[in-house]
Amino acid sequence: MSEDKKPATNTLGxxxxxxxxxxxxxxxxxxxxxxxxxxxxxxxxxGLDATNILKMSGIGCSSKxxxxxxxxxxxxxxxxxxxxxxxTGAHIANTSMTPIGVSGDGDSASIGMGQFVHxxxxxxxxxxxxxxxxxxxxxxxxxxxxxxxxxxxKRGAYPREESIDLCGLALELGATFVSRSFSGDKKQLVPLLxxxxxFDGLSFIDVISPCVTFNNHEGSTKSYTHQKEMGxxxxxxxxxxxxxxxxxEYEQGELREVTLHDGSKxxxxxxxxxxxxxxxxxxxxxxxxxxxxxEVLTGLIHIDVEARSMSSNSGLTDQPLSMLxxxxxxxxxxxxxxxxxxxxx
Amino acid sequence: MDPVINDFSIRIATANGxxxxxxNIVIQRxxxxxxxxxSSKNLFPSNIAGLPTWFQIRxxxxxxxxxxxxxxxxxxxxxxxxxxDLRESEPGTVVIExxxxxxxxxxxxxxxxxxVPFDQLAREISDAKLRPRLKNLIYxxxxxxxxxxxxxxxxxxxxSVFPGKETVIELNVNAAQIGFDFASENLKKQDRWKFExxxxxxxxxxxxxxxxxALGAIWGGVSVVAWYxxxxxxxxxxxxxxxxxxxxxxxPEGGKRFVVIQAEDELAAIGMALGAGWAGARSMTxxxxxxxxxxxxxxxxxxFAEIPTVVYDVQRVGPSTGLxxxxxxxxxxxxxxxxxxxxxxPFLLPANASEAFEFSCQSYDLADKYQTPVLFLSxxxxxxxxxxxxxxxxxxxxxxxxKIATDEVIARLENWGRYRDVDGDGIPYRTIPGVTLHPDTAxxxxxxxxxxxxxxxxxxxxxxxxxxxxxxxxxxxxxxxxAPVLTEGDAPLGVIAFGTTDLAMQEALESLDSKPAYLxxxxxPFHEEVEAxxxxxxxxxxxxxxxxxxxxxxxxxxxxxxxxxxxxATYYGGLPLTTQIVREAIxxxxxxxxx
Numbered sequence: 001m002s003e004d005k006k007p008a009t010n011t012l013g014x015x016x017x018x019x020x021x022x023x024x025x026x027x028x029x030x031x032x033x034x035x036x037x038x039x040x041x042x043x044x045x046x047g048l049d050a051t052n053i054l055k056m057s058g059i060g061c062s063s064k065x066x067x068x069x070x071x072x073x074x075x076x077x078x079x080x081x082x083x084x085x086x087x088t089g090a091h092i093a094n095t096s097m098t099p100i101g102v103s104g105d106g107d108s109a110s111i112g113m114g115q116f117v118h119x120x121x122x123x124x125x126x127x128x129x130x131x132x133x134x135x136x137x138x139x140x141x142x143x144x145x146x147x148x149x150x151x152x153x154k155r156g157a158y159p160r161e162e163s164i165d166l167c168g169l170a171l172e173l174g175a176t177f178v179s180r181s182f183s184g185d186k187k188q189l190v191p192l193l194x195x196x197x198x199f200d201g202l203s204f205i206d207v208i209s210p211c212v213t214f215n216n217h218e219g220s221t222k223s224y225t226h227q228k229e230m231g232x233x234x235x236x237x238x239x240x241x242x243x244x245x246x247x248x249e250y251e252q253g254e255l256r257e258v259t260l261h262d263g264s265k266x267x268x269x270x271x272x273x274x275x276x277x278x279x280x281x282x283x284x285x286x287x288x289x290x291x292x293x294x295e296v297l298t299g300l301i302h303i304d305v306e307a308r309s310m311s312s313n314s315g316l317t318d319q320p321l322s323m324l325x326x327x328x329x330x331x332x333x334x335x336x337x338x339x340x341x342x343x344x345x
Numbered sequence: 346m347d348p349v350i351n352d353f354s355i356r357i358a359t360a361n362g363x364x365x366x367x368x369n370i371v372i373q374r375x376x377x378x379x380x381x382x383x384s385s386k387n388l389f390p391s392n393i394a395g396l397p398t399w400f401q402i403r404x405x406x407x408x409x410x411x412x413x414x415x416x417x418x419x420x421x422x423x424x425x426x427x428x429x430d431l432r433e434s435e436p437g438t439v440v441i442e443x444x445x446x447x448x449x450x451x452x453x454x455x456x457x458x459x460x461v462p463f464d465q466l467a468r469e470i471s472d473a474k475l476r477p478r479l480k481n482l483i484y485x486x487x488x489x490x491x492x493x494x495x496x497x498x499x500x501x502x503x504x505s506v507f508p509g510k511e512t513v514i515e516l517n518v519n520a521a522q523i524g525f526d527f528a529s530e531n532l533k534k535q536d537r538w539k540f541e542x543x544x545x546x547x548x549x550x551x552x553x554x555x556x557x558x559a560l561g562a563i564w565g566g567v568s569v570v571a572w573y574x575x576x577x578x579x580x581x582x583x584x585x586x587x588x589x590x591x592x593x594x595x596x597p598e599g600g601k602r603f604v605v606i607q608a609e610d611e612l613a614a615i616g617m618a619l620g621a622g623w624a625g626a627r628s629m630t631x632x633x634x635x636x637x638x639x640x641x642x643x644x645x646x647x648x649f650a651e652i653p654t655v656v657y658d659v660q661r662v663g664p665s666t667g668l669x670x671x672x673x674x675x676x677x678x679x680x681x682x683x684x685x686x687x688x689x690x691p692f693l694l695p696a697n698a699s700e701a702f703e704f705s706c707q708s709y710d711l712a713d714k715y716q717t718p719v720l721f722l723s724x725x726x727x728x729x730x731x732x733x734x735x736x737x738x739x740x741x742x743x744x745x746x747x748k749i750a751t752d753e754v755i756a757r758l759e760n761w762g763r764y765r766d767v768d769g770d771g772i773p774y775r776t777i778p779g780v781t782l783h784p785d786t787a788x789x790x791x792x793x794x795x796x797x798x799x800x801x802x803x804x805x806x807x808x809x810x811x812x813x814x815x816x817x818x819x820x821x822x823x824x825x826x827x828a829p830v831l832t833e834g835d836a837p838l839g840v841i842a843f844g845t846t847d848l849a850m851q852e853a854l855e856s857l858d859s860k861p862a863y864l865x866x867x868x869x870p871f872h873e874e875v876e877a878x879x880x881x882x883x884x885x886x887x888x889x890x891x892x893x894x895x896x897x898x899x900x901x902x903x904x905x906x907x908x909x910x911x912x913x914a915t916y917y918g919g920l921p922l923t924t925q926i927v928r929e930a931i932x933x934x935x936x937x938x939x940x
Contacts, residue, residue, distance in 0.1 A: 075790065089628065091624075322779065336739050
């Protein structure tokens, strides 16, 4: 191969295909594959060392996807709805590793709702992606808890219960990075993922990811068509790493700039409407306002760079707990004598 | 009437939440200050305040730590139970009663009664705010005077309960003195029970089983603790959190080398413990039976994905909510085969506080070496009562982290796979993110079917081989599990027991003329010695604290060739097992044999 035909490499000297995983077994056209591609793109662009990433998932179509990206990263495909607790444990055992948790609307909004709620309160440094398609795919198309009341199944049945807006819920629970995106909008999803990976806390990304087999028909509110027609966004996001100069030019006042914990920046270019995503009340309002109009708000909905992650607040040693040696774990000889003495009568 | 020295029990009946627990502990500790190995059993309700509670203190020449089935001295201080307390007392029982709630004499004849105007005496406590708590010390003073506990021993006991708090100690001593003085001036000794100083304690310590267990975890190197509150296991995690910061040095910058997380439920607690174990930290969770039920699915994941962690089950009375504050050994079968599918979990059965420390510490080596969740089964009796115990033993030898797929291992093995058995012992070389950095080690750990290289597989052969290897691995653990303890006997009977049944067994054996051989099982899966013991004895009685004879069932299942020799004796009322129950079970069995 001649010099000029070599594929492009990133700061680590790796090619994009170094960030790939195994071949996907999703249905052709599945939104989830687009999300895996976005993760690969964001990781390549960031020059991420995949051995510092932990791919964590639960059960369902979405939870199978960690096999299809970052093949050099270790992963754990846990039990249904329990990704958050496994990710918390794995991360705290070695806080130099960042989990990318992949879950689905069935996995997080129903069976795993308890863990979803509590990991948001706990706020470990990780990326929490919900690949949201409104249906249970692996069990053949039952409604999930994010299926909207007005959104019929393929056979024409309607959900009997109200749907859960996961971003609204995350906001309510005090989440410090709340965003929604669309698997078909790589331009938005990739910078959001980069910002999420740079954020010191739990970065929640609810990604509308149409199920081409069970929920992409007319009338569905989780279809490609619906998202293209009813999706709205208030900002276009641009991620700027600490090393990169800002190479985009805008008119004064067009940009909102959010500086992340590692010095990188997320630039938000205002569109038709504007709002301040660091203002929690404004974030609530934006979700509510769009929802009332039947729109699906995407983009960075809320960010709080003042709050820090569970691990940053834990007072833990910098050395990973998983690498502590016997002399650091077992008390010195003599300590047990002292303890025994304290229990003497 | 000859005095009986150091051989009787005192039962104190009060209402929960009235502060009587401190007074009861002061009596026990004062006896210890006299050198007596006083045992205590706290028979408490599942309630914060109001329901009846009993505390039973026993002193015996042998210093036995079991509860006696009868008491010789009763303090029926709870109006709600006084009738029942008096009815359950044998003739001749000494009763120290509150004169304000005296029950008609005619109804309970043959009792030796001392009447004390507790309410009136309480008015002598000048501080009205402290009076409700301090008044409990008055009965401590009465008991001390009647049975020969010097007030100095009371003071010393209070010093242990309130270390360094001189004012509090003095207030309490003064309250006890009120009772002491009343007794010496007004009560004429009419009974024969008496305490005298002795040297029963020697080098031993006084500790709760849960606290010893927690300390064992610290010495075992646990660094990630995830738990959810449940009686009777809460005090285990709480004791761990209390001690670990003091026992384990921080790094030079003050960074902690542990984390304790109170999870949102048991599902999350085991998930965090397994996540941490997978990532290479020594991890644990502590719970009781209901929590084990909830952890089932993830325990199965840990078994199949081969992830080390330690799970403490401080057993209580089931099924369902059962009796949360009562003791039982009824989780054996659920733990052995926890989770759906073909699983098997090793478990350890400590019998006393010192062993609780030792086994707890050892569990982390076992989990790492065999890459599987290890269960530690104690019970409420061991966990929540204080025990006079041998000191906790310093662990010998180094921590065993087991087989890890380091670069050197990968290079040496050529054909490394996460689940490949290259050494023939069923134990593969595991990966630790951030430690095992060879590119070949990256994989997706999963609870679905997987081949030796950790890739998804639905092949019947691959699945079967994997499951068989897991079984072989668990069987192989026996060499590292605590071996059974054999006590030879002369009667034509073998007895098998485990856990807290041991102390009642030991005391029963001492009092029996014809002694059966006794094998104490300390772990599952079973050692060869268990099979040998069954082979040697025509009749083997398995004594345990559950209804279904769960250990007997496990033995019959794993050693079917001896199934017809196994008899079962069970106690499952939820109170601490008494020696009398054990002795009667053995005598009955021996009687059948000799007939």
